[in-house]
Amino acid sequence: MSLKGLLSSRNGSASRREPPAVAPRPLAPPATSALTDGERLAMLDELEQSGLGWFWASDARGNLTYLSGAIAKRLDLPLADLLGQPLTAIFAAADREGRGKSLPLMLGAHKAFTGLAVRAARKPEGAVLRLSGQPIATAEGAFAGFRGTGVDITEEYTREEETARLARYDSLTGLSNRHRMAHHIDATLTAFRAARRNCAVMMIDLDRFKHVNDTLGHAAGDELLKQVAARLTRAIDRDCEIGRLGGDEFQVMLPDIDDRGVLGELAAKVIAMLRQPYSLEEGRCVIGASVGIAIAPHDGVTRDEIVRAADLALYAAKNGGRAQYRFFSGELENETIFRRRLEQDLGTALREEQLFLRFEPIVAAAAGTVCGLETHVCWNHETRGVIDEHEFAQIVEGSALLGDVGRWAIAAACQRAAGWPDSVRVAASVPVALFLADDFVTLVSEAVDAAGIAPARLTLAISEAVFFGEASVVDRTLAALFKLGVRLTLDEFGSGYSSLSYLRRAPFDAIKIDQKLVAEAERQDGTELGLVRAIVALAGALQMDTVAGGIESASLLAALQACGVHYLQGPIFSEPVDTDTLAREMAGGAWRIEPGTSRMRRARRRTLLRKIQVIHDDYAYMVTLRNLSKTGALIQGLADVPRGTQFVVDLGGGQLAVATVMRSSGDVQGLEFEQSLIEDGSGGLCTRNRVSPYALAAAGTPLAALAPGKFLGMDQGGAVPKFGYAKPARTEPA
Structure with a gap:
């Protein structure tokens, strides 16, 4: 018309x-x-x-x-x-x-x-x-x-539309902003409660981002954040919502997942991708990332609860040394308080000589003899007992006394080396803060002189992180150490931070290949082994030695020897030993170690000393968990428990593990888990899955986050205890 x-x-x-x-x-x-x-x-x-x-x-x-x-x-x-x-x-x-x-x-x-x-x-x-x-x-x-x-x-x-988009999305990265993420998580959790579905939230914080902003400028920082956002999108290849909350903090919501094994692998992938070098117009830079993970409804049922739980887990990951992931547990708040108390006790430990060293042998690949010993700092705490090198490293990492501990360790290492044959060197790791201190070279010189050893017998392992400091200070310190005559090793080479510019600038005597790269060198595709071979060739061209640690298997040992690695370490030779063992081994002169599969690393046990429940025949017993590993645990408190007895071990927060008594002595039982625990990303252990609060709600329990301790309500009406409690129970560490 x-x-x-x-x-x-x-x-x-x-x-x-x-x-x-x-x-x-x-x-x-x-x-x-x-x-x-x-x-x-x-x-x-x-x-x-x-x-x-x-x-x-x-x-x-x-x-x-x-x-x-x-x-x-x-x-x-x-x-x-x-x-x-x-x-x-x-x-x-x-x-x-x-x-x-x-x-x-x-x-x-x-x-x-x-x-x-x-x-x-x-x-x-x-x-x-x-x-x-x-x-x-x-x-x-x-x-x-x-x-x-x-x-x-x-x-x-x-x-x-652009105004509305800016209200919902981050203008720099294009990811959801804080407001949109909050709304999305709220709506998702509300809908999932009705449908009894799970939802995980990751909090991600960048490590060393402030250094990039300060040294390369804010424009470089903005470009870096864009690249981080792009990498996050590629790394998390599943249904999710990714947001930037502001600054260098990101958040990820992952619906329909509660398998902590899968989430741990995903978090490790994120950390690995984000720590790879970035190319910016202003220069090349490397950062890291820490990740905290919480899962609804296990760790909370509302947005506030889940986000707070993920924040606590992130805080724990950063406190544990950064570049880690951590799952939330109900004990994190208590653990954080306890960790702070331990940090406060460090001053007392230094004054009262509670710290001590263990030594890990470094074996010359050609001769099979011990040519050096790497120091590890441990702590004999007056109430906690012995804190091993792994846990101590996590405690001291974020402490203001990290430099003081490093000073003590170098001086103590030199004193111990004075009693060894001149052919055996001692290696000590140098914290970044200590390396950048004005008096570091003086400290090293005084430690060598006081011990009366040749400077060349001291090897200082230096992380690539020191190169993020002021270039003039770093170069001046390296030159002074070279003039002093101590040996220098570039630590963790191949970890993702590596740059050939470091090798050109510094007079290193050796490169220590990153232990994660070494551990992956047995893969069938041979990619990692090829990288090891390339590092060895590079070191040879620069007239440097190579060191590889963490070796557990004969096949890996043979592969590294075939690559031409000069010096080797790991459980296949020996775990770190105390001074008494060291004295016995060196009494006859040269210490020769034949590699043997019998020296495979036992799953590392963490001393815990906390109360837990174990259930047998519908009866719950309260016992003391003395230590814990991936494959088993040591419990204390029950009498006359025969071998072969099966328990359900309640580790709290919905974590149940079926275990069998493999050995029993008095009131102490050694348990073996039916299904191994998994790493929580920062040295801890957890079960892969947990009892769902939805299942408990179906039985009449109000829907809420699971409590950190005892949660399994056992109806013991009519149940008869089969085992009695032992008295008195011992409480010293295993």
């Missing part, structure tokens, strides 16, 4: 007045006008051509009967292809998220509407129109279709 026909039908319709919201408005005769019909048509034509006003009409079936040519042109569609087509097939809502009005609903209601933003269905990225429509009726009052107007609002709509 033409515009003239449209006007003619309007002029010829009978008068009928009805409210637009109730019924279609009938066609009414035009008001008296001084303009002729031709003049009015010309005016409307000019209005259409100007773009200030466009017109459209449909019949009672919703098919388009008229459309201003200017609209069709703006939509970049042939007018002939549009006429006669259903309006709902021509236009689609411009709002992709479906928050706006629905065109089919508006047309189906036969009521007036305004402000409906639409796009051409065939051109979803094209112009945006705002349609308004008025229902019309025949003289008999029957619905005859719609007549309406349209306005091009593309620019306005784009501005509004």
Whole structure:
């Protein structure tokens, strides 16, 4: 229909007045006008051509009967292809998220509407129109279709969309922002509670990002954040929502997952990808990441609970040495308090000589003899007992006394080396803070002189992290150490921070290959072994030795020897030993160690000394968990427990592990787990799965996060205890 026909039908319709919201408005005769019909048509034509006003009409079936040519042109569609087509097939809502009005609903209601933003269905990225429509009726009052107007609002709509996007998304990275993440997590957890589904939340914080901002500038920091966002998106290749909360903090929501084994692998992948070098216009840089993980409904059922739990886990991961992931447990708050107390006790430990060294042999690959010993600091705590080198390293990492511990360790290492054969060197790791101290070279010189050893017998293992310090200070210190005559080893080479510029700048005597790279060198594809071979070749070209540690298997040992690695360490030779063992082994002169598979590393046990439940025949016993490993545990407190007895060990927070008594002596039992525990990412252990709070809720327990300690409500009515408690129970560490 033409515009003239449209006007003619309007002029010829009978008068009928009805409210637009109730019924279609009938066609009414035009008001008296001084303009002729031709003049009015010309005016409307000019209005259409100007773009200030466009017109459209449909019949009672919703098919388009008229459309201003200017609209069709703006939509970049042939007018002939549009006429006669259903309006709902021509236009689609411009709002992709479906928050706006629905065109089919508006047309189906036969009521007036305004402000409906639409796009051409065939051109979803094209112009945006705002349609308004008025229902019309025949003289008999029957619905005859719609007549309406349209306005091009593309620019306005784009501005509004951008404003709305900025309100929901981070303008720098394009990820969801804090507000959107909060809303999304809230909505998801609410829906998942009804459906009894799981949901995990990861909190990710970048390590050393501030250093990049301070040294390379904020523009470099912004570009780095963009690259981090891109890597996160690639690393997490499953259904998720990723957001940047601000600064260098990111958040990930992962629906329908509670397997901590899978989540741990995902977190490790994120950490590995984010620590790879970044290329920026301002220079090359390397950062790291720490990850905290919480899972609903195990660790909470509301957004506040889950986010707080993930934050606590992140704090624990950063406190444990960074570049780690950590699962939330209900004991984290107590553990954090306990860890702070231990840090406070470090001063006393230094003053009262509670620290001591263990020594890990370094074996010359060619001769098979011990040519050096790497020092490990341990702590004989007055109430906790012996804290081994692994746990001590986590405690001291974030302490203000890290440098003081390093000073003590270097001096003590030199004193011990004075009693060894001159052919045996001692190696000590140097904390970054200590290396950058003004008096570090003086400290080393005084330690060597006081012990009366040749400087070349002291090897200082230096992390690549020292090169993030001021270049002039680093270069000056390295030059002074070289002049002093001590040996220098570049530690953890191949960890992702490695740069050939370090090797050009520093007078290193050896490269120590990153232990994670060594551990992966047995893979069938041979990629990691090829990297080891390349590092050995590089070291040879630079006239440097190579060191590989953590060797457990004969096949890995043979592969590393074939690559030409000069010095070897690991359980296949010996675990770190105390001074008494060291004295016995060196009493006959050269200490030769034959590698043997019998020296495989036993799953490391953590001394815990905490109360737990074990269940047998529906009766729960409270015992003391003395230590814990991936494969078993040592419990204390029950008498006369025979070998072969099966317990369900309740580690708290829904963690149940089936275990068998493998040995029993007095009130102490050694247990072996039916299914091994997994790493929690920072030296701790946990079960892969937990009892779901949904299952407990089905049994009548209110839905809530599981308590950190005893949670399994045992109905002991009628249950008879088979074992008695031993008295008195010992409490010293195993």
